[in-house]
Amino acid sequence: xxxxxxxxxxxxxxxxxxxxxxxxxxxxxxxxxxxxxxxxxxxxxxxxxxxxxxxxxxxxxxxxxxxxxxxxxxxxxxxxxxxxxxxxxxxxxxx
Amino acid sequence: xxxxxxxxxxxxxxxxxxxxxxxxxxxxxxxxxxxxxxxxxxxxxxxxxxxxxxxxxxxxxxxxxxxxxxxxxxxxxxxxxxxxxxxxxxxxxxxxxxxxxxxxxxxxxxxxxxxxxxxxxxxxxxxxxxxxxxxxxxxxxxxxxxxxxxxxxxxxxxxxxxxxxxxxxxxxxxxxxxxxxxxxxxxxxxxxxxxxxxxxxxxxxxxxxxxxxxxxxxxxxxxxxxxxxxxxxxxxxxxxxxxxxxxxxxxxxxxxxxxxxxxxxxxxxxxxxxxxxxxxxxxxxxxxxxxxxxxxxxxxxxxxxxxxxxxxxxxxxxxxxxxxxxxxxxxxxxxxxxxxxxxxxxxxxxxxxxxxxxxxxxxxxxxxxxxxxxxxxxxxxxxxxx
Numbered sequence: 001x002x003x004x005x006x007x008x009x010x011x012x013x014x015x016x017x018x019x020x021x022x023x024x025x026x027x028x029x030x031x032x033x034x035x036x037x038x039x040x041x042x043x044x045x046x047x048x049x050x051x052x053x054x055x056x057x058x059x060x061x062x063x064x065x066x067x068x069x070x071x072x073x074x075x076x077x078x079x080x081x082x083x084x085x086x087x088x089x090x091x092x093x094x095x
Numbered sequence: 096x097x098x099x100x101x102x103x104x105x106x107x108x109x110x111x112x113x114x115x116x117x118x119x120x121x122x123x124x125x126x127x128x129x130x131x132x133x134x135x136x137x138x139x140x141x142x143x144x145x146x147x148x149x150x151x152x153x154x155x156x157x158x159x160x161x162x163x164x165x166x167x168x169x170x171x172x173x174x175x176x177x178x179x180x181x182x183x184x185x186x187x188x189x190x191x192x193x194x195x196x197x198x199x200x201x202x203x204x205x206x207x208x209x210x211x212x213x214x215x216x217x218x219x220x221x222x223x224x225x226x227x228x229x230x231x232x233x234x235x236x237x238x239x240x241x242x243x244x245x246x247x248x249x250x251x252x253x254x255x256x257x258x259x260x261x262x263x264x265x266x267x268x269x270x271x272x273x274x275x276x277x278x279x280x281x282x283x284x285x286x287x288x289x290x291x292x293x294x295x296x297x298x299x300x301x302x303x304x305x306x307x308x309x310x311x312x313x314x315x316x317x318x319x320x321x322x323x324x325x326x327x328x329x330x331x332x333x334x335x336x337x338x339x340x341x342x343x344x345x346x347x348x349x350x351x352x353x354x355x356x357x358x359x360x361x362x363x364x365x366x367x368x369x370x371x372x373x374x375x376x377x378x379x380x381x382x383x384x385x386x387x388x389x390x391x392x393x394x395x396x397x398x399x400x401x402x403x404x405x406x407x408x409x410x411x412x413x414x415x416x417x418x419x420x421x422x423x424x425x426x427x428x429x430x431x432x433x434x435x436x437x438x439x440x441x442x443x444x445x446x447x448x449x450x451x452x453x454x455x456x457x458x459x460x461x462x463x464x465x466x467x468x469x470x471x472x473x474x475x476x477x478x479x480x481x
Contacts, residue, residue: 041118046132068130068140073121 024054026085033069034061034078034085042068042076044093050078051093061085102144102168105129110159113138119153120146144170200229202261210268211249219246225255225262281331284317284474286310290340293470300334310340310473319479331479338474341448344467346436349460350429354420359387362412366391370404383412422461426454429463437465445469 006022009015025037036052036059043051043058045068050061066080108116113136120127123146130140142150144166154161176182203220205213217226223242224232232239236255243264244253254265284300292308300317304310319334366388368378391408420428430452441447449468454461 041121042114045114045117045130045138046135066132069128071117071121071127071130073124 022055024052024056024059026059028082031082032079034082035075036061036078037075039074039076042071043091046093047080049093051091052076057087057089058091059085060088060090099168102166102170103141104144104147104163105139105141105165105167106147106150106161107133107164108138108140108154108159108161109136110154110157111136112157112159116150116153116157116159119157120150123149123153125149139164144168197260198231200225200231200257200260200262201227203227203264204261205264205266207266208268211247211266215247216243216250216264216266219243219250220264222246231257278333280333281319281479282333282476283315283319283479284334284336284338285477286312286314286316286338286340286473287475288312288340288342288471288473290342290471290473292338292340294337294339296337298335298337299332300336302336316474334476336474338472339470340473342445342469342471342473344437344440344469346433346440346465347462348429348432348436349462350420350425350432351460352420352422352425354418354425354428355415356418357385357413358416360412360414360416364410366406366408366410368406370406372402376403381410383410385413386410387413422456425461426463429454429461430465433463433465437467441467441469442471445471 023038027035027037029035036054038054039059040053040055043053045051045066047066048062048064050066050068052059052061061078061082062084063080063082066078066082068076069079070077110116117127117130120142125142125146128141130138132138147163150161153159203217203225205216208216220226220243223239225239225243236257240253240255243255244250249269250266251269252267254267256263256265289311290309292304292306292310295302295304295306295316297317300319301321302317304314304316310316316338317334317336319332320329321332322329362383364382366379369376387410388408389411391406394405394407396403396405434450434452447467447469450465452463452465454463456462
């Protein structure tokens with residue numbers, strides 16, 4: 001209810017979507033660094049795969065030599081060879 | 096950097112629920128960094144030292160083990176340093192030495208001297224206790240400066256300024272005429288230029304000229320040899336006086352009616368210059384001896400971290416081409432050249448009383464003449480020979 005109200009307010013006032021603090025935001029710097037904001041925690045962490053829980057599903061990041069440079073309440077910064085990322089609902093690790 | 100200031104620890108975690116432990120710490124607001132997966136059940140991370148107790152609490156709940164691999168940052172350095180009294184004594188001695196050194200003069204900078212050697216000024220300063228390594232003077236700087244100035248008669252004034260450990264000595268040298276003759280020696284006053292006398296005032300010696308007389312360079316204006324009535328032997332004195340004359344400066348310039356002007360011939364060639372960070376990397380060779388670059392345009396290439404600028408334009412050949420001048424144009428050029436020729440010879444301290452210029456045409460040339468009349472001092476003291 002609260003989320004819907006916030007969504008309506010953001011769209012009616014034509015505010016930038018970042019105002020909605022639950023909205024995950026992914027920023028990629030080249031291919032070697034990715035910043036994910038507004039996550040809800042990490043589900044899996046290995047050299048090849050990282051799974052983050054977000055309000056809109058599970059974000060899976062795949063690549064090689066992945067390292068979590070920073071991990072805090074709102075943001076996580078990943079460094080390494082990033083092959084891609086997808087949204088999904090699969091919570092299992094190692095897929 | 097701020098982590099180093101507040102102290103941080105590198106932790107090695109072992110267990111099966113490491114992701115849950117990370118999320119638990121995140122929930123507590125702990126900022127984790129440089130998290131590396133070492134194996135399926137091992138992880139290494141960096142975190143603020145003050146939050147280490149939080150990890151212990153959660154690690155026990157989630158059956159994980161955590162141990163500190165490395166401690167770094169200011170709190171740990173301070174804790175180690177507090178146990179080293181020699182270090183503190185060393186710091187104290189260093190501070191004391193610094194405080195002591197800052198009360199002394201270590202740099203002496205001398206400025207404003209041209210004739211007086213720096214070594215002479217340094218000797219004068221040393222005599223009054225100002226040398227490298229000396230303590231700050233107890234006397235006032237004004238008194239010291241006066242004492243230093245009195246050391247050499249060529250020094251008119253000395254200013255001292257102490258800024259930190261640097262003493263700046265500003266020197267003003269006395270002006271004196273190298274050619275001046277000792278006022279006790281007998282001498283004549285002679286004319287250095289041709290001119291018509293406008294003023295002649297004899298203070299010592301005798302003169303045979305009067306106002307309105309025309310004198311030539313080298314003429315004896317005031318003689319230092321005075322013969323008194325009833326005295327056989329002439330007396331030799333230091334002739335002195337004020338001698339002013341109207342001096343004439345003439346100049347003539349002939350201007351041809353065919354002049355020349357630097358113009359473009361019409362021949363062009365492409366121009367290109369490549370610059371990196373303002374430094375010229377390559378530039379096309381100029382095909383002409385005399386040229387100008389026209390229509391220069393700048394293009395900035397968008398190469399990351401490498402600002403490359405390309406300048407493109409065209410070389411235009413230039414040459415001195417003959418042009419026909421009208422008589423008024425030629426007269427104007429000739430008058431300017433003639434006036435410049437005369438004015439260049441007028442001394443800077445001379446007063447210009449009259450300036451006339453005229454022009455006429457003769458044999459296809461415009462001839463301009465200029466005459467400048469000045470009133471200036473023409474007397475020069477010349478030592479008498481025995």
